[in-house]
Amino acid sequence: MTDGPLAALLSSHRVIVSCGAGGVGKTTTAAALGVAAARRGKRVLVLTIDPARRLAEALGIDMQSAEAMSVEPARFEEAGYPATGQLTAMMLDTKRTFDGLVLKHSSSPERAEKLLANKIYQQISSSLAGTQEYMAMEKLLAVQGDPRFDLIILDTPPTANALDFLDAPQKLVDALDSAAMRWFIEAFESSGKFSLNLLAKSASVVLRGLGKITGGEFLGDMAQVLSQLDELFGGFKERAALVQAFLASSEVCFVLVASPSPVAIQEGLFFADRLRASRMRCAAFILNQVHMAPAGDPGSPRLGEVAEGYAQALRGGAPSPLDDDLPARLAEAYAGAHRIAKHDAGVLQKLTSEWSALMPILAIPRLAQDVHDVKLLGQVSEFLLQAQPVVGA
Amino acid sequence: MSEAVPTVKLVIVTGKGGVGKTSVAAALAQAHAKSGRRVLVALCNVKESLSGLLGSEPIDWQVRRVAQNIWGVNMDPERCVEEYGAMTLHSKALFALLFNNKFLRTFLRAIPGLHEWAMLGKVWWHTTELRENGAFAYDLVILDAPATGHGLDMLRVPKVIVEVVPPGILRRDAEKAWALFQDPLRCQVVVVTVPEEMPTTETLELAGAMQGELRIPVGRLVINSVSAPLFSQAERAAVGAEVPVFPGSEGLLAGGLRAAARERCERETRQAHQMKRLAEGLNLPTTYLPLLPDGAATPEAIGVLAKRFLEAWLR
Numbered sequence: 001m002t003d004g005p006l007a008a009l010l011s012s013h014r015v016i017v018s019c020g021a022g023g024v025g026k027t028t029t030a031a032a033l034g035v036a037a038a039r040r041g042k043r044v045l046v047l048t049i050d051p052a053r054r055l056a057e058a059l060g061i062d063m064q065s066a067e068a069m070s071v072e073p074a075r076f077e078e079a080g081y082p083a084t085g086q087l088t089a090m091m092l093d094t095k096r097t098f099d100g101l102v103l104k105h106s107s108s109p110e111r112a113e114k115l116l117a118n119k120i121y122q123q124i125s126s127s128l129a130g131t132q133e134y135m136a137m138e139k140l141l142a143v144q145g146d147p148r149f150d151l152i153i154l155d156t157p158p159t160a161n162a163l164d165f166l167d168a169p170q171k172l173v174d175a176l177d178s179a180a181m182r183w184f185i186e187a188f189e190s191s192g193k194f195s196l197n198l199l200a201k202s203a204s205v206v207l208r209g210l211g212k213i214t215g216g217e218f219l220g221d222m223a224q225v226l227s228q229l230d231e232l233f234g235g236f237k238e239r240a241a242l243v244q245a246f247l248a249s250s251e252v253c254f255v256l257v258a259s260p261s262p263v264a265i266q267e268g269l270f271f272a273d274r275l276r277a278s279r280m281r282c283a284a285f286i287l288n289q290v291h292m293a294p295a296g297d298p299g300s301p302r303l304g305e306v307a308e309g310y311a312q313a314l315r316g317g318a319p320s321p322l323d324d325d326l327p328a329r330l331a332e333a334y335a336g337a338h339r340i341a342k343h344d345a346g347v348l349q350k351l352t353s354e355w356s357a358l359m360p361i362l363a364i365p366r367l368a369q370d371v372h373d374v375k376l377l378g379q380v381s382e383f384l385l386q387a388q389p390v391v392g393a
Numbered sequence: 394m395s396e397a398v399p400t401v402k403l404v405i406v407t408g409k410g411g412v413g414k415t416s417v418a419a420a421l422a423q424a425h426a427k428s429g430r431r432v433l434v435a436l437c438n439v440k441e442s443l444s445g446l447l448g449s450e451p452i453d454w455q456v457r458r459v460a461q462n463i464w465g466v467n468m469d470p471e472r473c474v475e476e477y478g479a480m481t482l483h484s485k486a487l488f489a490l491l492f493n494n495k496f497l498r499t500f501l502r503a504i505p506g507l508h509e510w511a512m513l514g515k516v517w518w519h520t521t522e523l524r525e526n527g528a529f530a531y532d533l534v535i536l537d538a539p540a541t542g543h544g545l546d547m548l549r550v551p552k553v554i555v556e557v558v559p560p561g562i563l564r565r566d567a568e569k570a571w572a573l574f575q576d577p578l579r580c581q582v583v584v585v586t587v588p589e590e591m592p593t594t595e596t597l598e599l600a601g602a603m604q605g606e607l608r609i610p611v612g613r614l615v616i617n618s619v620s621a622p623l624f625s626q627a628e629r630a631a632v633g634a635e636v637p638v639f640p641g642s643e644g645l646l647a648g649g650l651r652a653a654a655r656e657r658c659e660r661e662t663r664q665a666h667q668m669k670r671l672a673e674g675l676n677l678p679t680t681y682l683p684l685l686p687d688g689a690a691t692p693e694a695i696g697v698l699a700k701r702f703l704e705a706w707l708r
Binding site: 021022023024055119120123124171174179180183209210211212213214218222223226259261262263264266267270293294295296297300302303305306307309310312313314315316323326329330331332333334336337338339340343368369370372 | 409410411412415440442445478481482487490491495496497499500502503504505506540553557558559561562563589590591592620623624625628631632636637638639640641642644645646647648649650651652653654655656657659660663686687688690
């Protein structure tokens with residue numbers, strides 16, 4: 001079998017970002033691409049966010065440590081998918097990454113410790129909207145120059161909207177914009193005192209108004225923590241700009257993943273539009289988990305007779321009175337498989353007729369079971385490597 | 394309130410991404426609406442698909458009627474913050490001063506959890522909202538909550554406010570909302586899943602976190618996309634094993650038939666296994682929704698699911 005466009009991507013780019021709505025197999029696709037790369041001799045790092053436990057185990061990730069772990073070559077060998085390269089997987093731990101940045105960039109260890117112990121910081125570092133996405137990008141920046149890897153595959157956080165991944169860091173940056181922070185610090189320093197600074201004066205009025213809702217010193221504490229963070233990172237703004245520029249560089253491409261459901265596909269297409277608008281590369285649209293039609297014609301006049309023969313063989317002799325409708329049920333299973341395959345084929349056809357001119361659209365068959373070990377990942381990697389673009393009518 | 398009137402005012406629908414939460418919320422709304430209840434479905438700032446499911450006009454940040462007895466809103470967190478501010482400040486001048494201030498808007502965006510709180514607060518308020526005639530505006534509010542992790546983060550916010558924020562209006566309101574979420578007589582959490590391995594694992598963890606860490610009782614499990622078993626356990630075993638040659642067994646048709654039967658049997662075995670895990674792990678009242686051959690994303694499909702809810706749960 002010949003290689004398809006995904007195989008070429010493994011060599012032509014430094015970073016592949018896997019995106020899509022929740023539940024479409026994004027993490028599995030990222031992992032299987034990693035396996036594909038290792039089989040093609042690459043030293044690949046798969047950065048994943050929240051892998052299912054068994055998938056994590058298959059990748060050799062220790063869920064407790066979040067350290068980078070390499071899959072033993074023997075495991076590929078045993079699974080029947082020998083790899084000449086190396087697959088390393090790492091789980092992204094948002095809080096740990098955030099804490100690491102604080103420790104690294106603080107002016108003194110005492111200052112860092114104080115911030116890390118702050119109750120408000122602890123909430124922010126794990127739950128501020130956009131933190132997970134921002135930290136995924138920080139991590140990407142941190143590892144992209146690592147000479148131990150030829151290729152980095154980034155699995156994006158499980159957002160409700162795939163677009164959040166691109167937008168959230170900017171929102172976080174806007175929220176921590178330092179002009180607003182300075183304004184607040186000034187306001188808090190002067191509130192309660194008489195100040196000729198009109199800006200700060202209006203600010204203290206505003207804050208007292210808000211204080212009516214939140215009560216006490218809460219807002220002041222919050223502003224302190226946020227401003228300290230802003231100072232720590234030497235401007236989130238510059239870093240976010242850096243990340244955006246890197247994502248738009250020729251070293252990075254995006255792979256969109258969707259399942260054959262209208263909602264997931266819409267999500268993927270919105271993302272494709274958005275990537276184009278941001279001059280980022282959308283290298284492929286993967287329609288994942290596609291049901292394939294079984295062989296043969298569901299309308300064949302011989303179906304009843306063959307089903308009868310198959311049922312006889314299954315019974316290993318005379319039918320028991322309970323299962324005398326077995327041939328009919330076998331035929332029903334066959335018809336059902338055709339029905340669902342037809343549905344998925346319709347979805348694929350609609351997708352390609354509108355979009356195949358703009359990006360390669362690849363259909364990946366649904367496996368009969370959840371993908372949770374190296375062997376199944378190898379099987380998916382085979383599909384991914386060989387998938388040829390489906391061209392619209 | 395007489396005993397005949399159901400006391401549940403709020404249903405929170407959550408579950409792993411991609412399992413059909415919004416379809417369940419839509420079908421549930423339709424089922425209640427058919428029984429004559431006024432239902433509001435609240436979406437959390439999503440690219441909404443609910444209108445497509447109900448066959449209505451698009452749903453935006455303003456509450457509007459989308460079908461008989463059904464209202465919908467796609468909550469915009471910043472607008473929710475403003476609504477909340479307007480409601481609590483009781484002063485138009487002070488409100489304008491606050492929310493026309495660019496810096497304040499920026500600052501509000503940075504406060505972790507504020508958007509989540511504003512949306513939850515709005516949902517809570519709608520459960521108490523009255524019409525001019527003094528009756529409740531809605532008999533039931535259905536919150537289509539974010540998927541697992543984000544959903545937990547969201548529901549955790551009022552708890553954090555109660556713990557971290559000093560006494561004041563915000564804390565008072567958070568306490569009320571929190572009390573509602575924790576009260577199984579007034580609030581029902583519905584966890585949606587599909588009978589597959591990863592969603593099952595995530596569902597067990599989700600329900601554990603809800604009932605453990607958050608102490609929010611889960612009221613019902615909805616297992617979506619269940620295919621009615623065609624084969625008995627013995628038959629599945631026979632299909633999985635090697636079979637002797639039979640007339641036509643070398644042909645394409647027989648090959649396809651065997652592959653389809655084998656796959657179907659494997660799916661049924663897996664499904665039974667996952668349903669067993671869910672039953673043993675959660676021990677919750679459960680509703681099963683059928684796998685629909687053409688997907689669950691059309692008004693017709695939602696009608697089928699709503700009917701199922703009426704027959705198997707809401708009677």
